[in-house]
Amino acid sequence: MSNQDIEKQEFNITVYTENQIGLLSRIAIIFSRRKINIESLNTSPSEIDKIHRFNIVITESEEVVRKLVRQIEKQVEVLKAYYHTNEDVIWQELALYKVSTDVIAEKVSVERLLRENGARAVVIRKDYTVFETTGHREETDNLISILQPYGLIEFVRSARVAIIKDSDGFNRKLREFERLEPGEEVIENEYLNQGEKVFTM
Amino acid sequence: MEVAQETLTTPAPTTAVEVSGSVALLEALIVEGVDTIFGYPGGAIMPIYDALFDYNDKLNHILVRHEQGGIHAGQGYARTSGKVGVVFATSGPGATNLVTGLADAQIDSTPVVCITGQVFAHLLGTDAFQETDVINITTPVTKWNYQVTDANEIPEVIAKAFYIAKSGRPGPVLIDITKNAQIQKFNFEGYTQCNHIRSYRPKPIVRTQYIQEAAELINQAKKPFIIWGQGVILGSAEQEFKAFVEKSGIPAAWTVLGAGAIPTEHPLNVGMLGMHGNYGPNVLTNECDVLIAIGMRFDDRVTGRLDKYAKQAKVVHLDIDPAEIDKNVKSTVPVWGDCKETLPMLTKLIDEKKHTEWLNTFNEYTQKEVEAVIHDELNPTTPEMTMGEVIKQLNEITKGEAVIVTDVGQHQMVACRYAKFNKTRSNVTSGGLGTMGFALPAAIGAKFGAQDRAVVAIIGDGGFQMTLQELGTIMQTGIDVKIIILNNRFLGMVRQWQELFNERRYSFVDIQSPDFVRLASAYNIPGKRIDDRAELPAALNEMLSNKGSFLLEVMVTKENNVFPMVPQGCSVAEIRLK
Ligand SMILES: Cc1ncc(C[n+]2csc(CCOP(=O)(O)OP(=O)(O)O)c2C)c(N)n1
Numbered sequence: 155m156s157n158q159d160i161e162k163q164e165f166n167i168t169v170y171t172e173n174q175i176g177l178l179s180r181i182a183i184i185f186s187r188r189k190i191n192i193e194s195l196n197t198s199p200s201e202i203d204k205i206h207r208f209n210i211v212i213t214e215s216e217e218v219v220r221k222l223v224r225q226i227e228k229q230v231e232v233l234k235a236y237y238h239t240n241e242d243v244i245w246q247e248l249a250l251y252k253v254s255t256d257v258i259a260e261k262v263s264v265e266r267l268l269r270e271n272g273a274r275a276v277v278i279r280k281d282y283t284v285f286e287t288t289g290h291r292e293e294t295d296n297l298i299s300i301l302q303p304y305g306l307i308e309f310v311r312s313a314r315v316a317i318i319k320d321s322d323g324f325n326r327k328l329r330e331f332e333r334l335e336p337g338e339e340v341i342e343n344e345y346l347n348q349g350e351k352v353f354t355m
Numbered sequence: 356m357e358v359a360q361e362t363l364t365t366p367a368p369t370t371a372v373e374v375s376g377s378v379a380l381l382e383a384l385i386v387e388g389v390d391t392i393f394g395y396p397g398g399a400i401m402p403i404y405d406a407l408f409d410y411n412d413k414l415n416h417i418l419v420r421h422e423q424g425g426i427h428a429g430q431g432y433a434r435t436s437g438k439v440g441v442v443f444a445t446s447g448p449g450a451t452n453l454v455t456g457l458a459d460a461q462i463d464s465t466p467v468v469c470i471t472g473q474v475f476a477h478l479l480g481t482d483a484f485q486e487t488d489v490i491n492i493t494t495p496v497t498k499w500n501y502q503v504t505d506a507n508e509i510p511e512v513i514a515k516a517f518y519i520a521k522s523g524r525p526g527p528v529l530i531d532i533t534k535n536a537q538i539q540k541f542n543f544e545g546y547t548q549c550n551h552i553r554s555y556r557p558k559p560i561v562r563t564q565y566i567q568e569a570a571e572l573i574n575q576a577k578k579p580f581i582i583w584g585q586g587v588i589l590g591s592a593e594q595e596f597k598a599f600v601e602k603s604g605i606p607a608a609w610t611v612l613g614a615g616a617i618p619t620e621h622p623l624n625v626g627m628l629g630m631h632g633n634y635g636p637n638v639l640t641n642e643c644d645v646l647i648a649i650g651m652r653f654d655d656r657v658t659g660r661l662d663k664y665a666k667q668a669k670v671v672h673l674d675i676d677p678a679e680i681d682k683n684v685k686s687t688v689p690v691w692g693d694c695k696e697t698l699p700m701l702t703k704l705i706d707e708k709k710h711t712e713w714l715n716t717f718n719e720y721t722q723k724e725v726e727a728v729i730h731d732e733l734n735p736t737t738p739e740m741t742m743g744e745v746i747k748q749l750n751e752i753t754k755g756e757a758v759i760v761t762d763v764g765q766h767q768m769v770a771c772r773y774a775k776f777n778k779t780r781s782n783v784t785s786g787g788l789g790t791m792g793f794a795l796p797a798a799i800g801a802k803f804g805a806q807d808r809a810v811v812a813i814i815g816d817g818g819f820q821m822t823l824q825e826l827g828t829i830m831q832t833g834i835d836v837k838i839i840i841l842n843n844r845f846l847g848m849v850r851q852w853q854e855l856f857n858e859r860r861y862s863f864v865d866i867q868s869p870d871f872v873r874l875a876s877a878y879n880i881p882g883k884r885i886d887d888r889a890e891l892p893a894a895l896n897e898m899l900s901n902k903g904s905f906l907l908e909v910m911v912t913k914e915n916n917v918f919p920m921v922p923q924g925c926s927v928a929e930i931r932l933k
Contacts, residue, residue, distance in 0.1 A: 172554050176490055176500070183495050224678040230499045230519055233554045 161215040164193075166238045166245065166316045167223060169208040170200060172231040181208065181232075184225050190214060194247075196313035205233065211314050238318055245316035249294035250276070251285045251301055252308040258283050264304055271297045282307060371542035376506030376532065377406035380470065381414065383513040383546045389441050391415045391432060391803050393425040397445025399485060400472025402537035404443075417803065417832055420824040422449050424796035426456025427822070429467045431800030433460075434783045435758055435808070437591065439520050440467040440800065446474055447485030450492075450531070455790060457496040457527045462787030463612060464589055466525035468516050476504040476533040489531045498526030506539035514549035523557025524676040525589055559677050559691035566697065569671045569688045570704035572645050576669075578713045579605045580643035582628055582636075582657075585612035585786075586650015586674060592695040593617065593779045596649065599702045604709040606717050608636035610651050612786040615776035619755065625717040629657040630921045631768040634727075634930055635720030637921060640665050641928040642716075647671045650694050653683035654787065663926035673697055727932040728918045733773065739912040740888050742769040742841050748891050749811065749839075750775045752899055757809040758783060758801050762794035762818035765847040768917045770813045780805070792821030798836045799828055809837065809899065816842040816868045826878040829904050837898050838906045840871055843913050851916045875906040882906035 171177055178197065185192050194211035212219070219237045226235040255278060258264050268274075273287040287297055294311055374382070380403060384392070392414055396404045407416055419425040422444045429440030444450050450471040460467050473479070474486045490502050499519045503512055512530060520528045573579055581603075587596045593616050600607050600617065606625040609616065617624055626633030628640070637659075640646065646668040651657070658664045661683060672679075672686040673694050680689045690697050732743035746769060749757075755777035761767040761784040776782060783801050785793040798812035819840050829836055846864040853861050872882040881901060885894045891909070898905040921930045 176494065176502075179491060180494050187495065221678070221682060224682075228676070228678045230552065230555045 161217075162213050164211060164213050164240050165216070165219045166240065166243050166314070167208070167210040167212065167219070167226070167235060168238070168316065168318065169210065169226055169235045170202075170233040171206050171208065171229075172233070173199070173204055173206045174231045177229070177231050180229055181210075181226060184222060185210075185212065188218075188222070190218070190222070194314040196315055198315075209314055209316050236318070238316070243316040243318055245290070245314050246288045247291065247294060247314050248286065248288045248312040249297070250308075250310050251287075251297060251306060252282050253285070253301055254305050254307065255279060255281060255283045257304050261304060264301070267300050268297075271300065273297060371544040373540050374543045375402065375406065375537065376503075376509050376539050376541070377403045377537045379506065379509045379541070379543050379546075380513060380532070380537075381406055381410050382543070383510055384441065385410075385413055386546045386548065387513070387517045388438065389414065391417060392441045392443055393417045393419050393428040393432070393800065394443030395419055395422050395425055395445065395449060396443070397449050397472065397485070399446035399474055399534055400443060400449070400470075400537070402534065403470070403472065403532070415803075416443075417799070417828065419796065419799075420827045421822065422452030423455055423792065424799075424822055424825040424828065426453050426460070426467065426469065427790075427793050427796035428800030428803070428825075428828075429469075430456060430460050430463075430465045430793075431760060431783055431797030431802075432804035433465050433467055433800075434797075434804070435780050435801045435810075436804030437780065438466075438804070439517055440465070440804075442467060442469045443471075444469065445472045445485070446489070446531075447487045450489040451487055453529070454492065454496060455788075457493055457529065459785050459788040459790045459793065460527035461496045461498065463785065464525050464585065465527065466520040467527045468513075468520050469527065469529045471529060471531045472537070473502065473531045473533045475535045477535075479504075479533070489529070493529045496527070497529050500529040500531070502531040502533070503536050504533045506536045506541040509536065510543070510546045511549075514547060515552060518549040518552065519555065523555075558675060558693050558696075561690075561692040561697055561700070563700070565688050565690050566700045567704065569647075569690055570701055572669055572671060572688060573603060573605075573647065573701075574706050576645035578639075578643045579603070579645040579647060579710065580636075580639060580668075581605050581607035581647045581649065582610070582640070582651060583607060583613045583616060583649040584610040584651025586694055587613060587616040588650075588779055590650060590675065590693050590695045592650075592693075592698055595695055595698040595702070597621075599698045599705075602702055602707050603705050604707070604714075605647070606636075606710065606714050608633070610654070610657055610786070611771050611784060612782070613651060614771060614774075614782040615779050618777045619775045620777075623714070625714075626721070627772055628927075629654075630659070630923075631772065631917050631919065632657075632921075632930075633721070633772070634724040634919050634932065635717040637919070637927040637930045638720060639717060641667065641926065643668050645669050645671065647673070648684070648686075649673045649698070650675070652676075652679045655683075658683065659921045659925055659927040659929075663928070673701075724919065724932065732769075735912075737912060740886070740891065740909060741915055742766050742843075742911050743773050744888070745839065745841060745891065745895075745909050745911070746770055746773040746813075748895055752892075752895055753809060753811070755781075757781070757811050758805055760784065760794050760798040760801050760810060760812045762812075762814040763789045763791045763848075764815040764818060765843070765851060765915070765917050766813050766815045766841040768848075769841075772917075791815075791818040794818060795822050795838065796825045796828070798838070799825060799832075799834055802834050802836050810835070811837045811839060811899075813839045813841060815847060816840055816844065816871075817846045817866050819871070820866075820868065823874070826875060826880060829880060830878040833903065835902070836904045837901075838875075838904065839898075840906065840908045841911050842868065842871075842908055843911050843915065844868070845913060847915075848917075850914070854914070854916065855920075856922070871906060871908045880904050880906055882908065884908040884910070886910035
């Protein structure tokens with residue numbers, strides 16, 4: 155393993171953007187062009203009207219991630235991009251598990267296992283039941299291995315969503331990276347929430 | 356690049372007028388100050404061309420011979436005029452022919468707006484005739500692109516396109532307009548230029564703390580060294596730059612695209628950086644104590660091996676694009692901002708100095724280079740002519756006043772090394788992408804962008820054959836472009852590498868050419884071919900005094916190399932004189 159690989163760790167990139175067709179590919183290209191694999195990508199509206207939020211997870215060195223974030227932020231429709239290590243964010247992934255209702259009904263132990271793993275039933279039909287759980291990768295993985303022997307029919311897991319731990323810490327971080335960041339917070343957020351009052355498409 | 360401070364508006368119509376998307380587009384272009392459009396029509400852009408028929412008196416459309424020629428012309432126009440180059444192309448093959456030029460404009464930060472026609476919106480994604488996913492194809496090579504499917508969007512989108520293309524770090528923008536949107540009538544309420552997009556900050560905020568830190572470093576430096584790039588020209592900061600250089604007394608060297616920002620003969624101008632740059636500035640990069648990089652992006656052709664680049668120096672990097680700072684070379688003090696704003700702030704805080712001894716070190720290296728390379732290149736005793744002596748003669752006649760447009764190869768490096776520039780916006784070349792075929796169309800555009808200046812294109816026998824069909828554009832427009840083909844009967848630069856690094860295995864670099872002079876004559880362009888040194892001054896004079904375009908083919912030494920050279924993978928200090 156090279157030094158580069160040792161330095162590599164999971165980073166959560168948070169990007170605030172205009173809601174615009176084509177932007178996803180513009181952002182994805184920034185990674186693919188450098189042959190960087192996106193491990194998880196989630197995009198959804200944010201708490202601010204007409205602003206979307208991307209959560210992107212990659213495993214890279216901080217040096218690379220910092221440069222990537224600058225390239226992302228350079229895109230016209232991107233308002234702001236940040237990156238954080240796993241320690242700096244609260245993150246969750248949602249998983250759904252489909253198992254045969256008969257098996258579940260017969261094996262009470264399964265129900266107990268589910269309870270112990272914080273899962274809950276979202277659909278119970280005659281032929282199958284769907285359980286849901288949220289958590290970190292190891293947690294959702296754990297339930298797969300538990301359910302597999304009982305005839306797991308189908309499994310799906312969502313992309314990661316992450317929230318930056320505390321705003322104070324976030325602010326501190328911003329100041330810490332101030333040298334590397336072009337703008338000041340006030341300016342960046344100046345037009346947020348003003349919607350149609352500013353030139354938008 | 357000047358950013359529009361005020362917002363212009365078309366004379367507000369008392370009531371909104373009903374116009375087609377095509378008419379709205381052309382009205383928008385007029386408000387943006389567009390006078391020249393380079394383009395090529397086709398089915399999917401016919402409504403726009405139909406509307407253009409009535410705008411003949413306001414918009415000068417230049418029919419090029421290939422869309423690649425169109426966008427290179429747009430780039431040449433932008434580079435000499437400082438305005439936005441505008442290009443029209445039809446859908447599918449017309450649009451894909453723009454890709455090389457878009458990539459070129461993107462890497463060289465050239466403001467161009469391309470308008471492409473697209474199939475009807477209801478046909479999108481159906482593999483309709485000449486439908487291509489232009490937006491996705493051009494995404495990696497544009498600063499911004501957008502597809503318009505409704506005429507109502509046109510004014511706002513065009514306003515954004517121009518604002519984005521020219522503000523901050525300039526770049527190419529492509530707007531793809533479906534045919535229905537070109538035809539569709541809508542209520543046009545006048546056109547307002549854009550000067551703000553909420554998610555887009557063209558200029559980073561200048562931080563005075565870093566200006567102060569930079570000034571302190573500069574004031575303490577014993578061997579400071581300035582390296583500048585095109586950012587100075589793009590920011591129209593030539594005066595501010597000169598003031599900074601002169602007050603600080605610091606020797607300054609340029610990247611290929613920075614050439615001309617201060618005159619070649621300026622006493623503090625110590626030459627060209629990079630792979631085929633001058634000896635002194637390359638070697639001394641690794642000796643300076645403070646390196647001040649202005650509007651340049653540390654391209655690998657400039658830095659050579661990064662791990663051995665200026666390791667001893669503290670680096671002050673001034674750039675408008677925050678992503679450039681620390682991208683390749685870590686800066687000690689980053690100065691984000693438009694150098695037109697940051698340079699005067701810095702100049703105010705620095706001490707007036709003369710670094711005479713340090714400057715002399717550069718001159719000593721220059722002497723070495725003159726003896727080893729320059730003298731013989733410019734005053735050869737060989738029977739055949741060298742590229743260098745052609746440029747030297749040209750300098751004597753044009754007195755550094757001409758716009759020099761170069762293609763890519765040995766002639767490009769020779770021209771950039773030896774051409775004298777007294778004026779800014781005089782060196783038009785494909786720096787970042789290295790696009791062969793760039794020069795002929797770019798020279799056409801350069802002339803439209805600077806009609807009162809002499810424009811001389813210097814092209815290799817290989818590159819000329821990539822876009823020579825644009826001779827047709829010259830013929831039809833009657834534009835005055837002087838063309839010098841430096842014919843070494845080889846794809847010279849590749850041959851040089853093969854000679855130096857592949858044991859002279861000349862694999863497919865031997866290129867045959869047509870009779871260029873007769874070819875030009877078929878396009879009604881007078882020309883001459885010379886192979887005797889004695890004819891050179893007269894031939895150049897004939898070319899330059901000819902009213903209208905002229906093609907001069909100069910036969911030069913077949914196997915001549917461009918030196919000095921930093922071999923790939925070497926440090927700039929390992930630059931070879933032979
Ligand atoms: C479109 C394109 N294809 C290939 C190259 C690679 N290339 C760089 S220089 C060069 C040779 C250029 O030969 P010529 O135009 O005759 O100029 P010379 O070097 O002889 O002055 C080639 C093939 C390029 N830069 N651009």
